Amino acid sequence: MVNFEYLVPTKVVFGKDTEGEAGRLIKENGGTKALIHWGGDYVRTTGLLGRVEKGLDDAGISYVELDGVVPNPRLSLVKRGVELARQEGVDFVLAIGGGSAIDSSKAIAYGLANDFALEDLFLGKVGTDKIAKLGAISTLAGTGSETSNSAVINIDTLGERMLKRSYNHECGRPLFAIMNPELTYSVPAYQTAAPGADIMFHTMERYFTKVDHVELTDAMSEGLLRTVKTAVPEALADPKSYAARANLMWAGSLSHCGLTGTGRVGDFACHAIEHEIGALFDVAHGAGLTAIWSSWAKYVIDVDPARFAQFGVNVFGVENDFHDARATGLRGIAAWDQWCHSIGMPTSLKELGVNPTDEQIHEMAVGAVDARGGDHAGFFKELHVEDIEQILRDAR
The missing domain is CATH 1.20.1090.10 (Dehydroquinate synthase-like - alpha domain)
Structure with a gap:
């Protein structure tokens, strides 16, 4: 057995109806305005987004929203998210979805906290231990991004063929992960x-x-x-x-x-x-x-x-x-x-x-x-x- 360090600081809130806790958890972590980030119609049509919004409203957390995440998430959307978050004075990023939405949110949070080109981060040209505050609501069981230190992004902004690259750092673990298995029924x-x-x-x-x-x-x-x-x-x-x-x-x-x-x-x-x-x-x-x-x-x-x-x-x-x-x-x-x-x-x-x-x-x-x-x-x-x-x- 080799030496190791093991720390998972993410607070897991697991079980039925837990998505309503997002506002409280954002407030506990010092957030005041959130960017809610997701992809697909599911989040809105099932009422999940409405329940999350109500939780934020009840906690006094204001928010803006960005839809559009696709499987194998794209850096071009991440950059739009960073721009929106900066314009709106966002201090917390809330992902709703599976690994693609959470990874896209992690990338936005990296962009919000740093001033380098995100391409350079995922190509390994720069590194950072700074990330904006981040939480996740899981709607899919798979990647484990809600508690992992990894973010995987498809770089589609270089005018070449798409490159799929990751950035791994302990700061990339969300502050909390809400996990309601019922959200995966459909x-x-x-x-x-x-x-x-x-x-x-x-x-x-x-x-x-x-x-x-x-x-x-x-x-x-x-x-x-x-x-x-x-x-x-x-x-x-x-x-x-x-x-x-x-x-x-x-x-x-x-x-x-x-x-x-x-x-x-x-x-x-x-x-x-x-x-x-x-x-x-x-x-x-x-x-x-x-x-x-x-x-x-x-x-x-x-x-x-x-x-x-x-x-x-x-x-x-x-x-x-x-x-x-x-x-x-x-x-x-x-x-x-x-x-x-x-x-x-x-x-x-x-x-x-x-x-x-x-x-x-x-x-x-x-x-x-x-x-x-x-x-x-x-x-x-x-x-x-x-x-x-x-x-x-x-x-x-």
């Missing part, structure tokens, strides 16, 4: 399954590590993965299952707040690769991840077959061949593919609906490495450009 099946897979990945990217003696973190991770493995199909079968939705919502936060990475070094090569797929083809993040994972897994399994065997046995319950860890690990990978198909997720680029050319594969491989700021992506196995090219070719 989420469509695909938007339940893809973010559900993303929850799995946020722990799996940390689980596949070369660091030894992390038994407690392993046990927490495996419990979370088993819970999500069961809860996604349950939510698909019964969209109004409070138990399934609650488990997914809480797992989403725990999976990406850093808990399942304590004491070890994560990999995140699949995330680096998927960000390039998402930028080029604008696919759902979770689906892009499932499309490449088994190809990645088969490419790297020989680094530590026993870890893949442990994953297969403890998460998916495959039969353990005590004399052949690799064979057990491959059964675990096959079980993963079967689970993905059972919830409607792809396990290849073809199933995802994309067919990259060799030139695009090279472009994505270079981008995945460049985004990590070195000569490779990943920690479980260091992947160079040619390795990522092969994984993408295998995933076709």
